[in-house]
Amino acid sequence: MVSDCIFCKIVAGDIPASKVYEDEHFLAFLDISQVTAGHTLVIPKKHARNLLEMTPNETGELFEVVSQVAKNVGNATQPKGMNVISNMEEIAGQSVFHTHVHILPRYSQEDDLKIDFTAHEPDFDQLARLAELIAAQ
Ligand code: AMP
Ligand code: ZN
Numbered sequence: 001m002v003s004d005c006i007f008c009k010i011v012a013g014d015i016p017a018s019k020v021y022e023d024e025h026f027l028a029f030l031d032i033s034q035v036t037a038g039h040t041l042v043i044p045k046k047h048a049r050n051l052l053e054m055t056p057n058e059t060g061e062l063f064e065v066v067s068q069v070a071k072n073v074g075n076a077t078q079p080k081g082m083n084v085i086s087n088m089e090e091i092a093g094q095s096v097f098h099t100h101v102h103i104l105p106r107y108s109q110e111d112d113l114k115i116d117f118t119a120h121e122p123d124f125d126q127l128a129r130l131a132e133l134i135a136a137q
Contacts, residue, residue: 002047007098011045020072026065031102035112038077040103042066048099050088062101070103079105083113 017029031039087093
């Protein structure tokens, strides 16, 4: 438990949350600022700054829960699609520094979620170099 962490306080029951799933290690609750109806956060109960601080095994278990909760949210809200996002660090939009995965049902392209993958011409030399570098880690 990190004393100034709002999600640790939710895990401890010190502040309320609209819980939709809970087990020994994970918790899911509605985001207080519903970007779309059903916007849900899935968190590990054990504090970690973000996914990059967790082991692949912990992340795998977290995503098993994300998978189940996303299906439950979808069954309940019947969206046309969904985004699953985890922001890591401020530059990527992280504002709460306790790992969380957003589940965002999508009903319309004119909703309040803006994700823009601007298209670029492929640079195949750069792709080859980057792939080699990443594969070598
Ligand atoms: P991020 O910007 O990816 O770090 O997301 C943090 C999310 O936590 C935001 O979407 C907030 O609306 C949400 N949030 C902050 N405080 C609470 C709270 N007390 N209960 C539920 N969601 C919260
Ligand atoms: Zn925390």
